[in-house]
Amino acid sequence: NAGVTQTPKFQVLKTGQSMTLQCAQDMNHNSMYWYRQDPGMGLRLIYYSASEGTTDKGEVPNGYNVSRLNKREFSLRLESAAPSQTSVYFCASSLDKDEKLFFGSGTQLSVL
C-alpha cells in the first residue's frame, strides 16, 4: 500500500519550459489536492478535485492547470514555467473533501 505517490522528486526547468507533475493514490480516496510550500508562506492550495470529474481553483492557481485523469490520478501542469514557481509541490488526497489529508513525498522544483 504505497499511499500517495508523486513524481518526479526533483526537477530543474528553464524559464518558459513546460512540465507535468504526476500524482497517484491507492487509498480509494475521492478528493485530491495540489499544494505548494514556500519559506515563510506555508502550504498554499493550488487546485483541488473534490471528486472524479471535477476540479476547482485554490488560493494560487495562476500559471497552473490540472487534470483528474481518473479516481486515482491527479496531475499538475506548468505550461510556461517562471522563476516564481520555484517551490516544493505536494500532492495530497482525502477520503472526502476537507477531511484529513495524506501527503505525497513532494517535488522540489527549481525554475532558472
Next chain:
Amino acid sequence: QKEVEQNSGPLSVPEGAIASLNCTYSDRVSQSFFWYRQYSGKSPELIMSIYSNGDKEDGRFTAQLNKASQYVSLLIRDSQPSDSATYLCAVNIAGGGADGLTFGKGTHLIIQP
C-alpha cells in the same frame, strides 16, 4: 478571508517537558481541525484531528479545541528530541464550496536534550 495563525517560533522546550503549540483561526463556522508534523525536507504527516470542543488525547499528544475562542492547541507531554519539527495547524469549513484545508505557517519546535 480564511486565516489560520500560528507563532512561527522557534519554540525551545527541554527534553521531558510539555510543549504547548497554539493556533487561532478566523472563521467561526470551522468544523474540523488538524495538527500535522513536518520534519525538515519531508512531507506533512497527520498527528491529531479534533472536531468538537474539549480535549482529545492520543498517547503523548493532546489536542484542545475551544470554538467560542476560535482556538486550537496541541500539547506534547514528555517531549523527546525526535519531536523537533515544524507543526502545522489546519482548519476547514463545513460545507464550504471553497478551498480545502487552510494551513497555518507552522511553529518550529526544538526539543533540547
